[in-house]
Amino acid sequence: MTALLEARDVKVRIGDAAILHGADLRVRAGELVAVVGPNGAGKSTLSRAVSGLQKLEGGDVRWSGTPLHELKGRRIARLRAFIPQRAPVPAGVTVREAVELGRSPHIKPLGRPTRHDREAVDRALTRTNVFDFAERKLTTLSGGELQRVQIAVGLAQEAPVLIADEPTSHLDLGATASVARLLRGLADDGLSVILVVHDLALAAAVADTVVVMAKGRSAATGAPRDVLTKERLSEIWGVDAALDERGALRVNWLDRGYT
Numbered sequence: 001m002t003a004l005l006e007a008r009d010v011k012v013r014i015g016d017a018a019i020l021h022g023a024d025l026r027v028r029a030g031e032l033v034a035v036v037g038p039n040g041a042g043k044s045t046l047s048r049a050v051s052g053l054q055k056l057e058g059g060d061v062r063w064s065g066t067p068l069h070e071l072k073g074r075r076i077a078r079l080r081a082f083i084p085q086r087a088p089v090p091a092g093v094t095v096r097e098a099v100e101l102g103r104s105p106h107i108k109p110l111g112r113p114t115r116h117d118r119e120a121v122d123r124a125l126t127r128t129n130v131f132d133f134a135e136r137k138l139t140t141l142s143g144g145e146l147q148r149v150q151i152a153v154g155l156a157q158e159a160p161v162l163i164a165d166e167p168t169s170h171l172d173l174g175a176t177a178s179v180a181r182l183l184r185g186l187a188d189d190g191l192s193v194i195l196v197v198h199d200l201a202l203a204a205a206v207a208d209t210v211v212v213m214a215k216g217r218s219a220a221t222g223a224p225r226d227v228l229t230k231e232r233l234s235e236i237w238g239v240d241a242a243l244d245e246r247g248a249l250r251v252n253w254l255d256r257g258y259t
């Protein structure tokens with residue numbers, strides 16, 4: 001099957017620092033890919049670079065076969081929706097108004113939203129279970145509600161690939177599970193999802209494919225069980241941990257042999 005995104009040997013330099021120097025990322029239709037790795041490994045930079053939000057120094061990035069540099073503005077916005085780690089929460093804006101902004105790649109400058117645009121917004125509000133508070137201001141929402149709204153903004157864009165950068169990083173367990181179920185459900189429905197995430201237990205539970213980033217490179221890619229091995233968890237994160245027979249992450253939190 002053709003990959004919707006195929007990124008090879010991605011290189012990014014910021015100032016004097018080589019941030020990425022050989023990262024690969026690929027996603028197929030209906031696949032949920034989790035990008036994991038320690039702090040500073042380059043996960044966010046990779047997700048931004050393949051999305052066209054961070055200048056590339058090298059590498060080959062293609063969306064449905066088209067090189068990224070040929071995809072400007074509305075064209076790239078129709079191929080991928082990017083949900084940033086810290087999306088702005090402007091005062092006075094309602095949930096519905098925020099989600100309507102997700103339609104902007106489809107509405108001509110000075111054009112008016114069509115019936116299809118309004119339906120796409122309603123579908124996104126419903127799918128993320130935020131329809132009931134669509135008229136509330138963003139500033140009144142809990143962290144979990146706000147994150148589901150950000151996903152709704154992405155869904156309203158109706159792009160075949162959704163990229164979410166750490167959508168669960170500030171959420172409690174219940175809100176995290178809700179976002180995890182939502183993203184898995186979207187992938188089961190055929191959307192491609194790239195999830196940048198620290199939580200290895202979550203990645204192991206929901207992902208079809210895990211990409212491990214370390215020191216600016218993609219160090220391993222494959223099914224969670226093949227990639228999140230005891231040896232790799234020890235080598236890259238310095239912890240004694242492994243997936244159990246059901247694929248759940250078990251961590252030996254207090255092992256004195258690891259510092």
Ligand SMILES: Nc1ncnc2c1ncn2[C@@H]1O[C@H](COP(=O)(O)OP(=O)(O)OP(=O)(O)O)[C@@H](O)[C@H]1O
Binds near residue numbers: 015017019039040041
């Ligand atoms: N604008 C920037 N200027 C300078 N350095 C940057 C910039 N953006 C990122 N970096 C550096 O690039 C490296 C990778 O950052 P990145 O945010 O991609 O990592 P990450 O794996 O997502 O980390 P975390 O899990 O902590 O969010 C870090 O060392 C970071 O300090």
